[in-house]
Amino acid sequence: MSFLKIRNLSxxxxxxxxxxxxxxxxDVAATEVMGLVGESGAGKSMIGxxxxxxxxxxxxxxxxxxxxDGVDLLSMDPRRRRALIGxxxxxxxxxxxTALNPSRRIRPQITDRLVDILGWDRARANTRAxxxxxxxxxxxxxxxxGSYPHELSGGMRQRILIASAFAAEPRLIVxxxxxxxxxxxxxxxxxxxxxxxxxxxxxxxxFVTHDLGVVAKICQRLTVLYGGLVVEEADVRAFFRAPVxxxxxxxxxxxxxxxxxxxxxxxxxxxxxxxxxxQVLAADRSWTHA
Amino acid sequence: MLDGRSLVKRTAGLRLWLSVAWLSLLVIGAVxxxxxxxxxxxxQDLFTARLPPFWMHGAEPGYWLGTDSLGxxxxxxxxxxxxxxxxxxxxxGSATAIIGAxxxxxxxxxxGWVDMVISRLVDIWMAFPxxxxxxxxxxxxxxxxxxxxLAIIVIDWTxxxxxxxxxxxxxxAMDYVASAQVAGRGRFSTVLTEILxxxxxxxxxxxxxxxxxxxxxxxxxxxVNLSISTDDPTWGGMIxxxxxxxxxxxxxxxxxxxxxxxxxxxxxxLGEGLKDRFDPVLQ
Numbered sequence: 001m002s003f004l005k006i007r008n009l010s011x012x013x014x015x016x017x018x019x020x021x022x023x024x025x026x027d028v029a030a031t032e033v034m035g036l037v038g039e040s041g042a043g044k045s046m047i048g049x050x051x052x053x054x055x056x057x058x059x060x061x062x063x064x065x066x067x068x069d070g071v072d073l074l075s076m077d078p079r080r081r082r083a084l085i086g087x088x089x090x091x092x093x094x095x096x097x098t099a100l101n102p103s104r105r106i107r108p109q110i111t112d113r114l115v116d117i118l119g120w121d122r123a124r125a126n127t128r129a130x131x132x133x134x135x136x137x138x139x140x141x142x143x144x145x146g147s148y149p150h151e152l153s154g155g156m157r158q159r160i161l162i163a164s165a166f167a168a169e170p171r172l173i174v175x176x177x178x179x180x181x182x183x184x185x186x187x188x189x190x191x192x193x194x195x196x197x198x199x200x201x202x203x204x205x206x207f208v209t210h211d212l213g214v215v216a217k218i219c220q221r222l223t224v225l226y227g228g229l230v231v232e233e234a235d236v237r238a239f240f241r242a243p244v245x246x247x248x249x250x251x252x253x254x255x256x257x258x259x260x261x262x263x264x265x266x267x268x269x270x271x272x273x274x275x276x277x278x279q280v281l282a283a284d285r286s287w288t289h290a
Numbered sequence: 291m292l293d294g295r296s297l298v299k300r301t302a303g304l305r306l307w308l309s310v311a312w313l314s315l316l317v318i319g320a321v322x323x324x325x326x327x328x329x330x331x332x333x334q335d336l337f338t339a340r341l342p343p344f345w346m347h348g349a350e351p352g353y354w355l356g357t358d359s360l361g362x363x364x365x366x367x368x369x370x371x372x373x374x375x376x377x378x379x380x381x382x383g384s385a386t387a388i389i390g391a392x393x394x395x396x397x398x399x400x401x402g403w404v405d406m407v408i409s410r411l412v413d414i415w416m417a418f419p420x421x422x423x424x425x426x427x428x429x430x431x432x433x434x435x436x437x438x439x440l441a442i443i444v445i446d447w448t449x450x451x452x453x454x455x456x457x458x459x460x461x462x463a464m465d466y467v468a469s470a471q472v473a474g475r476g477r478f479s480t481v482l483t484e485i486l487x488x489x490x491x492x493x494x495x496x497x498x499x500x501x502x503x504x505x506x507x508x509x510x511x512x513x514v515n516l517s518i519s520t521d522d523p524t525w526g527g528m529i530x531x532x533x534x535x536x537x538x539x540x541x542x543x544x545x546x547x548x549x550x551x552x553x554x555x556x557x558x559x560l561g562e563g564l565k566d567r568f569d570p571v572l573q
Contacts, residue, residue, distance in 0.1 A: 049468075052468075052472045053471070053472070054468045054471055054472060057401055057402070079476075082471070082474050082475075082476070083474055085472060085474070086472065086473050086474025087474075089472065090472060090473070091468065091469055091472045093465040093468065093469060094465065095465060098464045098465045098466065099464075099465035099466050099469060100466055101466040101470075101483075101484055101487070101488065102488060103487040103488050103490070104483070104487065109466075112470075112473065112475075112483075113473035113474065116473065116474050116475065117473065117474045161469075164469075
């Protein structure tokens, strides 16, 4: 039984017929880690945003369903949807530098959700905030909670964001390229931390990334996107052994490997891109939405 | 040792304190004008007409900055005129800020048709020449302090609306706003807790600038005799009267000009200084 079930989701650029997501279907089981892979503009972040109800104004859902725990989000009244998403899901954003409000201290930025959505009192939310900061290996939670974001390092802020995402024990977390904005040494620690937290809390994770190496490390399944179209959906082991789609194979060949760091990297061949673009066009031809 | 950074910080602090000092002086002088003013600002006495300021030959004690052609004490009139200037700065400035910033926040965060309406309104509004517009408004509303304040609000709200809208748009695109919405925040509450606090430094700077502008506009209107009644001292009115007798008594023109200049300068420096000091992002 999948916790998140997306069926035939199409999103267009508002006011046009240009599709940003093309009949995307996707399942994420409870406690599963699903990787969303693709190049820039493939629509991977768009899926995460659609699930969390934070699509930019320029994007508009035109068809499909997003079911969370068996409830269709898109047909819900916005207020109830917000409350449901707030209880069930959370976001680990990409850039820790803009993901915390610079004019508020850390404490309310973690506890607000606990008070607003779970109806906890401030004292209980505070205790929880300290506890969860401990979990992400922050040594002096009390001091950090009283700080403003600009007083903390990028790695520290990303830890806080991870803690904050897990604080209310959501059942699904969307991680939108959570390591892209960090430097390489910190990236590794943060990835390990997300992995550790996910395993401990048994949270389903939708992990958006363009890095297949990261997928290999923490995901159980992955979905490859091109131009808003699902190209391949596979078990991670099977995928790395033998990707089915030509585009996936080319993508894998373009990824550096630990086992052979000196091997030549092959850019995705133009023929493969042409083929997958044809597939995208074919999908649009058979798209009947008015 | 003084490195460049702390030097910058120190001069910024100095700037803040100097402007605070001048404005406090002005506020105290205005509030306690009846106590501190050496003379009755309205009392005319042709025997003391055109007395020079205290350091010049022929000055009389008690008339520190001299008298005008009707024998009225310049210092006392500046103090009483400060009352009008400050009331206008405070009321017109804050009302303009509240109205303009509210509309700007709404337009910048909610976007869509609300933004369309507000932005077009701002565009049209800003196409009117402001001085002409204010004179026209006063002509319609009639002279008086209330009309002056109203005219400033009606003309200048666009200044806030435009800047705050742009700022709210920029803040609205930040990840922390998305995070707050995922965490179940309603839109209105998002504006109050996430957007407004980050736009506040900008509003503060604009507000102090606006107070300076309000003082100037009041001076302009009283210069052309469209502010409050001519008997009551205003800086603009004093400048207008001083202009006539500049060859015989330059002090009647120069002292209110200095007061006006320092006040407007202090307001703008106060805003910059406050921003440097309290904007968490700049620290």
